[in-house]
Amino acid sequence: MIAFEHVGKRYGGRFDALAGLDFTVERGEMAFLTGHSGAGKSSLLKLIMLLERPSRGRILVAGHDIGRLHVSQVPYYRRQVGVVFQDHQLLSDRNIFHNVALPLMIQGVTPREQARRVRAALDKVGLLHREKALPVELSGGEQQRVGIARAVVNKPALLLADEPTGNLDPALSADIMRLFEDFNRIGTTVMIASHDLALIAGLHHRTLELADGRLIADKDAR
Numbered sequence: 417m418i419a420f421e422h423v424g425k426r427y428g429g430r431f432d433a434l435a436g437l438d439f440t441v442e443r444g445e446m447a448f449l450t451g452h453s454g455a456g457k458s459s460l461l462k463l464i465m466l467l468e469r470p471s472r473g474r475i476l477v478a479g480h481d482i483g484r485l486h487v488s489q490v491p492y493y494r495r496q497v498g499v500v501f502q503d504h505q506l507l508s509d510r511n512i513f514h515n516v517a518l519p520l521m522i523q524g525v526t527p528r529e530q531a532r533r534v535r536a537a538l539d540k541v542g543l544l545h546r547e548k549a550l551p552v553e554l555s556g557g558e559q560q561r562v563g564i565a566r567a568v569v570n571k572p573a574l575l576l577a578d579e580p581t582g583n584l585d586p587a588l589s590a591d592i593m594r595l596f597e598d599f600n601r602i603g604t605t606v607m608i609a610s611h612d613l614a615l616i617a618g619l620h621h622r623t624l625e626l627a628d629g630r631l632i633a634d635k636d637a638r
């Protein structure tokens with residue numbers, strides 16, 4: 417699903433945030449990305465999201481070299497990649513329904529189809545009953561679930577998350593990880609950047625570890 421071939425990312429012409437990355441993540445796999453602060457986790461995810469371009473090497477997603485996508489194809493590519501951020505980036509003046517519907521509105525999906533898909537996504541994250549609430553009326557864990565519903569509303573083949581439990585306590589963090597496992601179980605490829613080693617250790621998925629922009633360990637699920 418994801419293949420990095422000799423990938424490097426240099427910022428500002430001299431600082432190598434990522435170097436010599438070679439790895440693959442198979443379709444249907446769930447993998448964690450760990451490493452110290454500044455190791456390059458967010459940079460790696462940004463390359464897959466096409467928010468940044470590699471300075472070296474190439475990245476294949478679903479068999480396509482994403483560096484060769486024409487600008488006009490980028491929006492279509494991004495629809496296949498759901499993204500969850502630590503701070504969930506919800507619009508505070510829109511209710512939960514409209515926050516989740518946003519990607520579909522932008523794509524021009526009909527209101528009827530929007531309603532169907534938004535409710536299916538909210539149902540999967542257990543928040544169907546809160547669709548009229550504003551983000552501030554929800555707990556941190558619930559807000560993160562809305563972020564996940566928005567990321568999956570297009571049924572992406574690939575789901576990426578950057579420190580999705582960064583602001584949550586251990587019990588809520590475990591709930592959020594279970595939700596990612598649910599999506600993985602139905603076939604979604606999942607890659608999650610997290611520095612929470614205690615949480616990751618209990619979950620038994622493949623773990624890629626970065627240090628100073630290099631892959632220093634690739635541990636299989638046990």
Ligand SMILES: Nc1ncnc2c1ncn2[C@@H]1O[C@H](COP(=O)(O)OP(=O)(O)OP(=O)(O)O)[C@@H](O)[C@H]1O
Nearest residue numbers: 427428433451452453454455456457458459460611
């Ligand atoms: N746009 C940018 N311009 C210049 N340097 C950058 C840029 N983005 C990231 N960096 C640098 O690249 C390195 C890797 O950063 P990155 O955010 O990918 O690490 P990280 O592992 O996600 O860290 P954290 O866990 O603290 O978020 C850091 O030294 C960072 O300062």
